[in-house]
Every structure is written in C-alpha cells, then in structure tokens.
C-alpha cells in the first residue's frame with residue numbers, strides 16, 4: 001500500500017482537549033482519498049473525520065442528528081476537505097463526484113438511545129447499511145461497517161475472539177441493536193461474496209473520550225457527570241460485571257488502519273484491560289476527587305456479564321494495539337467534560 005509510519009505530534013485526535021505533546025503514529029500516504037461517512041457528527045465518527053482530514057483526505061459527512069451532535073463537527077465547517085449533508089441514511093441517496101471509500105458509522109450505540117428508538121436502530125443496521133453498500137457498489141469502492149462487541153451478546157467465551165458466534169437473545173430488549181448489527185455484518189459479507197466488494201468489519205468494544213454525550217446513559221459519561229456534580233454513582237446490579245474501555249484516539253487509529261486493509265472478516269477493536277464496574281466507579285471517584293457514594297440499581301435485561309476483546313487478530317493484521325492507558329484517557333475525558341462548564345449546560 002505504500003505506507004510509511006513515523007512518530008509525530010498528534011494532529012487530529014486526542015490533542016485538542018489538552019493532550020498536547022502526546023505522540024501518535026501518523027501515516028504518510030501520497031494518494032489523497034475521498035470518503036463518505038455516515039454518523040459523521042457522532043462521537044467516534046467526528047474523531048475519524050478529524051483523522052482523515054488531518055491526513056489530507058476529503059470527507060463527505062452525513063448525519064441526521066438522531067444521536068449525533070452538530071457541535072462535534074462545528075470546527076470542520078468551512079474546511080475545504082469537509083462537506084456535510086444532513087440526511088437519514090435509511091433513505092436512499094446519491095453522492096456526486098468520485099469516491100474512494102464508504103464508512104458506515106451511523107448507529108444508535110448507547111443502550112438508552114437504542115432502547116428508546118428500537119425501530120430506528122433496526123433500520124440503520126438494515127436499510128442504512130444496504131443503502132451505503134449500494135453506494136460503494138455504484139462507485140466500485142471500499143466499504144467499512146462499524147459493528148460491535150454486542151454481536152457476542154452475553155458471551156460464553158472469554159475473552160471474545162472473532163471466531164466466537166455469540167450468545168444473543170434475539171427477542172430481548174437489546175436485540176434491536178445486537179441483531180441489526182449482526183444483520184449488517186451478514187449483508188456486508190453478502191455484498192463481498194456476491195459483488196466482490198472490498199469490505200471491512202470492525203467490531204468495536206466500549207470506547208470513551210471527548211465528545212461523548214454526557215446524558216447518553218453509558219457508564220463513562222454517567223459516572224463522570226455524577227461525580228462532577230457530587231451525586232451518587234449509579235451502579236447497575238452488584239457491579240461485578242466487567243467491561244474493557246478503549247480511548248477514542250486508539251479506536252480511530254484502528255479504524256483508519258482497518259479501512260485501508262484487505263481484511264474482509266470481522267476484526268475486534270478495543271482495549272483488553274478488563275475491570276469490573278465497581279472498580280471503574282472507584283477509578284472515577286479517585287480521578288475526580290469526589291466523595292460521592294455508590295447507589296445500586298437493578299441490572300438491565302441481558303446486560304453482558306463479562307466483556308473483554310481478544311485483539312490478537314488486530315495486532316497481527318493491522319499492527320494495532322491501544323497506546324493510551326485508562327488513567328490517561330479518563331483524565332482527558334474528565335477534563336473535556338469540565339471544560340463544557342456546568343453539566344446542565346452540556347445537556348442536549
């Protein structure tokens with residue numbers, strides 16, 4: 001592919017919220033590409049836009065703002081490498097001009113959002129994925145699906161490896177998300193097999209960082225918000241369930257490498273450092289300096305008991321593994337939420 005990697009000061013992700021001076025690998029590539037990205041105003045999407053643009057590529061961003069936030073891409077408006085189109089990708093659409101890649105990040109990824117919008121969640125995984133695959137086909141270009149660790153459901157294999165088929169309740173509350181992603185993966189593989197499309201599938205594990213929505217219900221923003229307001233941290237169940245949290249700059253690096261790779265089968269992207277939700281609550285309490293108590297609440301239905309990615313494949317195929325420690329990433333994230341000012345002001 002003609003890549004060369006070199007150390008350089010971070011340009012696009014991670015440094016704008018106080019990570020100045022951190023060092024990431026930047027890939028120099030002579031050919032400038034033009035991508036279309038669904039979910040461009042979302043948490044991970046907006047960071048990936050930044051990264052692509054920092055590399056000199058063009059991005060046509062698409063979002064209907066059902067969970068995305070215009071503020072995530074405000075800084076890109078007026079940038080000649082960035083165009084934006086407000087559109088629901090579940091409705092067919094065309095793109096003018098040449099395209100070198102279709103990146104499908106649109107998704108209602110937080111349990112609160114998908115439980116509130118199950119039909120939209122199913123639609124974006126099915127109709128949305130199909131529309132974007134059709135665009136890739138028309139332009140004879142590469143396609144990347146951002147799938148999820150939820151494909152493994154409440155896993156019986158630990159850590160989760162890509163060859164594990166999962167333990168998903170097809171009719172439970174979370175099924176609208178899990179099954180829409182599993183269908184999206186099946187559709188992507190069918191386009192690859194039938195049309196020889198160059199496809200990639202990323203299975204994204206819990207990711208956190210600046211630009212998460214403070215009130216989207218996920219544990220990272222929920223605990224930080226509660227800690228900054230001095231309110232009790234709401235632990236669901238007894239807090240013994242585990243998660244493994246990946247900083248967004250690391251995730252973006254993995255996605256960037258994957259979209260330019262030849263790997264057609266799913267690749268796990270996540271940070272293998274696993275901890276219980278109770279341990280995570282302690283970490284947030286220490287980093288924010290809060291003395292707030294814990295408040296135990298019922299465990300949501302089908303909440304996975306253990307989750308940890310096996311990233312051997314990503315290491316081998318992409319030469320990728322996370323670089324940012326949980327401590328470092330959480331400090332940046334907390335600082336970001338603090339710079340938003342009063343938590344109440346940050347609400348949508």
Ligand code: UDP
Nearest residue numbers: 111217218219220222234235236241277303
């Ligand atoms: N969780 C919690 N308190 C909260 C929000 C979430 O204890 O206020 C738990 C949740 O039950 C799950 C874990 O934290 O076990 C991660 O939840 P999240 O919604 O962030 O993502 P998930 O991994 O479930 O998709």
